[in-house]
Amino acid sequence: MPLLSIRGLSLSISGRRGTNVVLTDVSFDVDEGECVALVGESGSGKSMTTKCIVGAQPEGSEISGSVDFAGTDITRASRSTLLRMRRAEVAMIYQDPRSGINPIQRVGDFVVEAVVASGALTQQAARTRAIELMRAVRLRNPEQIMMRYPFELSGGMLQRVMIVSALMGSPRLLLCDEPTTALDVTNQAEVVNILGDLQKKRRLAMVFITHDLDLAAAISDRVCVMRDGRIVESGTTSQVLNAPSHPYTKALLSSRPTLGGDTATRLPTIAETLAAEGAER
C-alpha cells in the first residue's frame, strides 16, 4: 500500500463573489522512497494540493475525496491527529527560506526547537542530531552555523538549514514547494543533489512542486502535470517528458527557450501551442 494515496480530491472555496473551484478530482500515490513531482504554472493547484496533504486547507473550504496517509484519511482527521502527523511524519520546505525562519533566533535554536518542545528529543540529543544533519546537507562547520543568525547565511545555506529543520523529526514524507526557485542555479543544483541523496538514503517519500519540467525530471520518479486545479497528465517522468501526450504538457515544454536552441524564431506561447493542437482552452 502506498504511504500517501490521494483519491478524487476536490476543493472549492465559497466567498461573497461565488464559489471558486481550486482542485478537481486530483488523484495520485506516493510510495515510500519515491519522489512524485507536481508541475504546473501559478494557480494550477500544486501548492493547494500539498496544503490538503497536511490538512491545512483554507478555513471554510469544501473538500471531497480522500487523502490517505499511512492509513489515516487526513480530510477527516482530528486536530490532534493532524498535529501529531505534522510534528513527526510529514515535513515541508518552501520556496523562500527567509520567510519561514525567525530572524532574531539563532539557527541552532531554531532547528532544535520543535523536536525539543514536543519531547521527542532532549536538548543535547537534538543538537547532536542537528549537527549530523548539517553534515549530511554539506554545511561546513556545523557547530559554528548553529550559533549564527539567519541574516548571516546566504540563501543557499539557509535553504539547507531548512532541510535540516524539516528532517529533525525523522519524517516519512517530505513536501517540497518550489524549494530551489529562489536560489541561484549553482545552489539549485547542489540542493537538488542533496535532496535526491537524502531521499534515497532515508527512503523518504517526497512530493516535489516545481514549474520547471526539466528540474522535475532530474529528481522525480513520476510526474503529475497540473493545470487549473486538475492533473492533465501523469506517468513516469521519462514517459511524460520524452513523449508528452497532453497538449498542455507539450506547450509547457516548448514555451521555454532552450540552451543551444533556435533564437531566430518566436517562442510559441502556451495559448498558441494549444490552439495549434486544436485543443480547447
Next chain:
Amino acid sequence: MSDQHTLLAARSVTKTFTKRSQTVTAVNDVSFELPAGGSLGIIGESGSGKSTLVRIVIGLETADRGSFLYRGEEHKLDLRRSRRQRLTDARRMQIVFQDPTVSLDPRETLRESLSRILHLHYNLSGPSAASRIRELTGAVGLTERQADALPSQLSGGQKQRVAIARALSVEPEILILDEAVSALDVSVQAQILNLLNDLRAKLGLSYLFVSHDLSVVQYVTDHAIVMRRGQVVEAGDTRSVLSNPQHPYTKLLLASVPAPGWSPDAAVLLRRELEATEVPA
C-alpha cells in the same frame, strides 16, 4: 577610444561598499561595450555585482572609479545635475526591474502614469497624448481597458508590460532589463521575450539584459559578459560563450541548468573544483 557604433561603453568601473569595517568590491574593474541596436547580456548569480553594475549605469549608485562613454562622450550622472540634464538622461536609458508589484505605484493606472510622463517630457496633453498612449499600450500588447486598471487588477505579466510601456514612453535608446522576466510563469515569460525581440527589431532599441537564466540570455542577447564576485570572468558573443565556455565558472553555470537528461552531480563536482581554487568570499 570606442568606435562610432558603440552606444555605451563602460571603462574599468569599480564600486566598493563598506559595511561594518568590511570592504566588499561589488564591481571590480568592469568594462563592456554595447553597440547601437545591440543587446548585451550580463550573466551572474546573486552577489556577482550584475545589479550594482546596471544601477551605476542608470545612476542609482555612483562608481568609485572608471567611466562611461555614451556615443563616445563622457556620460556622467551627477547627483546635482540640472533638471534639464536629468530629463535628457532619462531619455537615454530606462530600466525595468524584476518585480513590477514593487516598482509600480499601486495607486496609478498605466494611462495616468503615461499622461504624467508625456506631459513632463514632451508637454503632450489632450488628443496627442491620448493617441501616443494608445500607441504605447498597443506596442506592449495591452488593451485600452487594461490601461485603465490599477496594478492590483492586473496579472504579473500584464504588470511587467505596464513597466515596459512606461520605460518606452520616453523613447529611450537603451532599455535595461534587470531580471525582468525572472518572476514570470513560463507562458508569460515567452510572451515578454517575444515582445522584447519584436521591440528591438521595430524600434532599434539597445538592451542591457541582466539575468541569471542562461537560456533566456541566449534568446535575447547578441553578446554577453559573465560576472562572478564583481569581476568579468568571460565575455564574447552569447552563442559561443554558452556553447563553448572557457572559464570554469561559466562551465559550472552551464552544468547547473536543468535540461533533458540533466543530473545535478556534474555541477556539484565542478563547484567543488572551482571553490578549491578560490579564496573564500
